[in-house]
Amino acid sequence: MSRQNFTQNLRLLCSYHPSVAEVSRRLGMNRQQIMKYLSGGAYPSASSMRRLCDFFGVEEYEIVMPSDQFRDIVRLKPSLPISAELAPPVVSSLLKLAAQQSSQLTRYTGYYYEFRYSFTTPGLVLKSLINVFESDGLVLYKSIERLRRHGPGATPQPAAGTDIFKYLGLLLQVGNRIHMLDQEAIMGEELSHMILFPPYRSRISTLLGMKMGVTATEAHEPIAARVVLEKIGRRVEVRRALEHCGLHPADADTVPASVLSYLDEPGNGGPALLHAHPGPKS
Template sequence: MEEFLPANLRLLCSHYRSVAEVCRKIRINRGQFNKYLCGNSIPTAFNLKRICDFFGVEEFEITLPTAQFISLIGANARRVRPVETATAAQSMLEHLRQKSSPELMAHTGYYYEYYHAMTEPGSILCALVHVREDGSDVVYERNERLQIAGSEGEFERYRYVGIAYYLRDRLFLIDYESLTSNEVSQTILIPSFKSCITRLNGLKIGVSAADHRAPACSRVVWEYLGQEINRIDAYRRVRLYDVDDPAIDEDLRSRLSQTKVVDGLFVIA
C-alpha cells in the first residue's frame, strides 16, 4: 500500500479541481489527506473505505501498481466521478477557504460570547459557541436563549450556524439563524497571539430579533472555555444579564463599554 497508494490517490484527485475540494466532499481533514498523498502516512481502514467509496474503486485496486491502476481507470473512466462545474457562490467560498490561514485551527473549541443584546437594550447576552473543523472547513454553532418576560424559567432559543475564516490577522465569522433562517450576522475578532487564549475582542453586526428588525452592531467578547466542556453546565450561563450583574466581571464590562445606543441603533463610541 505504501508503495503505490500515493501516486494512485494523486491520479484520482486529478479528476477534481483541487485537493481541497476532494477533502471537503469526503469530509476528511486536509492535513491528514496530504500525508496520504505524500506517502508519509497510510489511511486507517475506516478512512480508506471512505476514500474508495467516494472515488468508486475497490480497496485492493487503489493499491495496485500505478501502471496497472492507470490502465484499470482508463478502461473504466466512468467509475471516477466527473469534474463538476462550480457555481459563482461555490467559487467565492473556495477562494476564501484557500486564503484562510491555518492559524485558524488554533482557535477551535468552546467559547462564551458576550455582547450588548440587540433585542434588549441595556442588557448583555451570553451565548455558547463551538468552533470546530469539518473536513477542510472550520465551522461553528452559536446557541442563544432569551428570557420570556413574565414567564419564570422560560426562554426563547436561537441557534446559529456558520463558517469561519482567518484573513490578514483577523477572524471573520459569518452565520445565519438556522431555526427561522431570517437573519445573517457577522463577527470579526482580533485573534490572540499569546500561547494561551483567554478572551478575544471584536465587533458583531446583525439585526434585532424584535419586530422592528433594526440593524445593530456591538462590541463582542469571546471567552475561551476549552476543547471539551460539560455542555449542560456551560449552557446554564447562556441568558441575558443586566450590565451591573455580578456575573459580568469588571474586565468584561470594560471590554464592552465602548458600545452605546443612538437613535435605537448600537454604534461604537
C-alpha cells in the same frame, strides 16, 4: 429511546456523504462497526461517540435528540463540501481562502462564551455559547443563544427549547482580522457578522471586536455592538455551560468586570448599541 434516536440521526448524517465507506475512510473507523451503529446492533463508546460527533460537527447531546428536532438542527448545516466551480466567483474565492486557512485556523477550535449587549432587550448582556470546530476542510462554528433572564426581575422560565436559538457559520481571516459569518439555523432569516482582533499571544483566552446583525423585533433594524469571546476550553459539558447562558444584568457577577469594561468602553464607539434606521419615506 436515546439509542434509537442515535441510530436514526446517524443515518441522516451519513446520507450527506457519498457512502458509508467514504465516512469510515475519513473517520478512520471500521466500516463494519459503523454499519452496526446504523443497524442499531451496537452503541458507540464515549471515545467513539466523540469522534463521530467531531467529524459530523454536532454535539453529543444533539445526536441523541428526537429525530425531528435533530433534522431541523442539521438542515442548513453545510455538511458536504461546497463545489467552488458551482459558486459565484466571490463566494468561490472566500471558500477557497477559508479552506486554505483551515490548518492555521484550527487554533481557534473549542468553546467560547460570547458576551454583548442584547440587540432586543436594552441594558441586558446576552451571554451565549459558541463551539468552533473543523469539518470537511473548513473551520465552522455553532452559536447557541438562550433568551431566559437571570438575576432580579427574571420572568418565569419558558417551556423547554422555546428560548433557544442556534446559528451556524464560517470562520476565516481576511486582512489580519477574524471574520465569523453565520445564519440562523432553523428559519434561515437572520445573518450576523463578527469582526475580531486576532490574539497577540499563542494562548487564546479572549477575542475582542464588533458584531453586526438585526434586532428580533418586527422592524429588524440593523444594529451593531462590541463583543467579547471568552474561551472556556476544547471540551465542555454543554448542558452545564448552557445553564450560565442568557440575559444578565450588566452588573451581575456572571459578567466579568473586564468584559463589561470593553462593552462599555467610551470614546470611539459612542453608545453601547448602534442602530440603523431606514430614514424618512420618500
